Amino acid sequence: MTTSTDTPMVELKGVKKHFGDLEVLKGIDLRVDRGRIISIIGPSGSGKSTLLRSINHLEVIDGGNILLDGMPVNRPDLKGLAFERHINHIRQNMGMVFQHFNLFPHMSTLDNVTLAPRRLKRMQSTDARKLGMELLERVGLADKAKAYPSSLSGGQKQRVAIARALAMQPKVMLFDEATSALDPELVEEVNRVMKGLAEEHMTMLIVTHEMAFARDVSDWTMFMDEGVVVEANTPDRLFSDPDHERTRHFLRKHLGSQG
Amino acid sequence: MEFDFSPVIEYFPTLVQGVGVTLLIGLAVAVMSIVGGQIVAVISLYTRRVVSWPLRFFIWLFMTTPLLLQLYFLYFGLGELILIPAIVVGILGLGFHYMAYNADIFVATIRSVSDGQYEASRSLGFGHIRTLIYIILPQAFYRALPQLSNNMIIMVKDISVLSAIGIGELVYVSQYAISVTFRPFEFYITIAVIYYLINLMMEAGQSWIERRAAYRR
16 A cells, blocks of 8 residues: 555546436546545535545446545456455545444444444454544543444434544545534534544545535635536635635525524 | 043143144244345345345245145155155244245345445445345344244244144144043143243243344334
8 A cells, every 4th residue: 555645645536427317526636635624515416425425435436536545446447356355445444424324223332433443453352442432532422332323312423423434543534414414503513523533634525514614624625516626725715705606606605594 | 511621730741742842843943934034035135136036936935825735745745755754844844934924024124224324334344245244134133023023923823733744732732632531622721821821921022122122223
């Protein structure tokens, strides 16, 4: 694996994706350097979630290239089990957080967090437990280690989901509208955890509807619409003085409602 | 008509033996039909048609023909070709029969586990098979429990059908006792009560398991 510091952590080159006749991604380029935080904003159906899911290969792209730390995610040359092994390895280096949390309901929160290190890294159960407790501590839920997801609030579930994604010590974290399904009063606790990660220089890609949060936390903001990156800039510039009318229109609608 | 339960008391050890055989067969059939049902469900959902279609045909066959006919077929039909002990035929016959019903339940509950669960597991780096084993099947199993335990309660009563091929379960041994003592009423009442008690125990077990499983769904 490449570890040279000038290799971008995530790189997209001309990424294309369509669902049937609908072109969802029309050639996306993106470079995310180590420790950078990129937020992706845009209206529903703009392709931002599809873009994030493509990086994790939950969507299979139709054209272009995606590289994780120099390694290609898509490997059309590999078939069957060889590709399974490849993609499992790639995914172990990425943490993904979903809008609907997707915690495993049949396991305690601690088991949710430690499942991957125990089964994929063959970590001893005492070590896994220690790691799991540290991560739950970090998201402020050490006291819920034995609880089952059904007894947690949405915000707590999402914090456990973040701890679970961190357990494999990923190189990059992907957040797919992590707070969109939460009641407004629960958004802040999840945002706080994400800010904590930002302060530790975790490389992050954040698809979000929270404009204030995107502006606050990210180094770079991309505005997507209809499968293209309309513009990308520092958040200060993009939010206060966007170049494009489409961006202005979108921000007027969203910032207007959020104050 | 006067009731006289003394023959029942006299033959009680025989009845206990019959209960033992019934419960042992029940346990064997439960294990076979639940484990087998999951395997059949997974194969019919996740493999190519050359594999899954014959299996679906097999399920369909067992679900559309009477249990008694299946037992006669296995015991007297296949018995022409190879000699299989009645108890083995009984367990296999009931096992396949309920495997088909259980597989049907598992197919539905496996499908009911959301795609998000599959994606979350894959995104952690688990492969397809490990995702099935760690994530999908346990959840499908918990969801299947209510219907599964209903099936198993019905199954225990169906074990009485095995008396037709001479297996010494509860009904069979009481038939024998009746033929010697000529007290059918007393014996039928007694075994009805025994079945009722077995059912009561199973229902208690069912609600205990479901209480434990409820928060995991």
